[in-house]
Amino acid sequence: MLSILGFLMIAVFMYLIMSKRLSALVAIMLVPIIFGVIGGFFTELGPMMQEGVEGIASTAIMILFAILYFGIMIDSGLFDPLISKILKIVKGDPLKIVVGTAILSMTVALDGDGTTTYIITVSALLPLYKRLGMNKIILATVAMLSMGVMNMTPWGGASAMAMASLNLDASELFLPMIPVMGFGLIWVLAVAFILGKGERKRLGVVEIQHDHTNSEANSELAATTVSRDYRRPKLVWFNFILTIVLMASLIIDFMSLTILFMIAFAIALLVNYPDLKDQQDRIAVHSKNALAVVSIVIAAGIFTGIMSGTKMIDAMAITLVSFIPESFGPFLPVIVAYASAPFTFFMSNNAFYFGVLPIIAQAADAYGISAAEIGRASLIGQPIHVLSPLVAAAHLLIGLVGTDFGDLQRFAVKWALGTVTVMTIAAIILGVI
Known part of the structure; x- marks a missing residue:
């Protein structure tokens, strides 16, 4: 009976959010409560929900401060020298331009936000693609491939949901995935090289004036990101060193990710924006994005608390x-690594990570496979997920580049599947799954 009730609850949850009858935030809280009452657990729901929310509180806090930190880095202009350098180096060589696209999109995608990544990458490089007559689908494809790998960071969405639904922390789920992501990024660079070489063969190397193109790109960039008043060019090296220290600290794992991001954000905000009004403005700018991610993670505590407390997940x-x-x-x-690709393509990350993944993880336990291992495997399909029409940022990218969604999917899917394959093989060899 519990099993039937659980599967029915998952079906109703996925139907409601996929049909847009309810937002994921509302559905993930109310649906399990209703089914908990139907199952006769009314008087026990309070403690179950409390335990679930407490279990993911640390993860939610970490995501909040990670989003704010990388937002400050973008606002202060940490990536501006990289953009300028790439534009200066690539000049009129299509091969260099495509590889530069990969490097820029990977770097900007550190904040885990596809919208920001696509805006900055396209704004900086689309003028060059247009000037040389390069295939704009290549620009969109490379940006998506980069985002597909970087979306696996704990503050990017998928990892946060996996941690929340399986009640894991970042050291269990994410840290072992860092070298796997490294292989994924190498693959993206290889794809960029292949596509760029094809464009160089088709178009040749075109001599262009760097200053004109750079000016055009920078004017578009300025129009689509933050005001230049918030740039801090004199603090670029400080911000770069702070970010490197933060990344190294994450890998060493001598302190929780939550505390590390809280401290790094406080330092970055104070040094870059010592004026209190500027601090408030920067926090306000990024609060919308942070709230959207963090609220769903906290709300997931109710979902996972009821699923676990009622023993539905076991049944x-x-x-x-x-x-x-x-x-x-x-x-x-391995099955989950590949299955997560179509699952997260045809349904939202919310539906997969909160509805399907906990069931698979519990089933895997019968074979002595840990929830952390299943959670890591579930992230590998993200390069396919970012191609889904269910991803809002993908529609933004299509609009920015000016191409057709179907054409982009047909062109990019084989390369995205290659990313999944490379990361799966790397994860097996490294013992991550």
């Missing part, structure tokens, strides 16, 4: 295991 796992051939059990992480 559903037992049912699922009964349908999985025993010989397939040890290969579940």
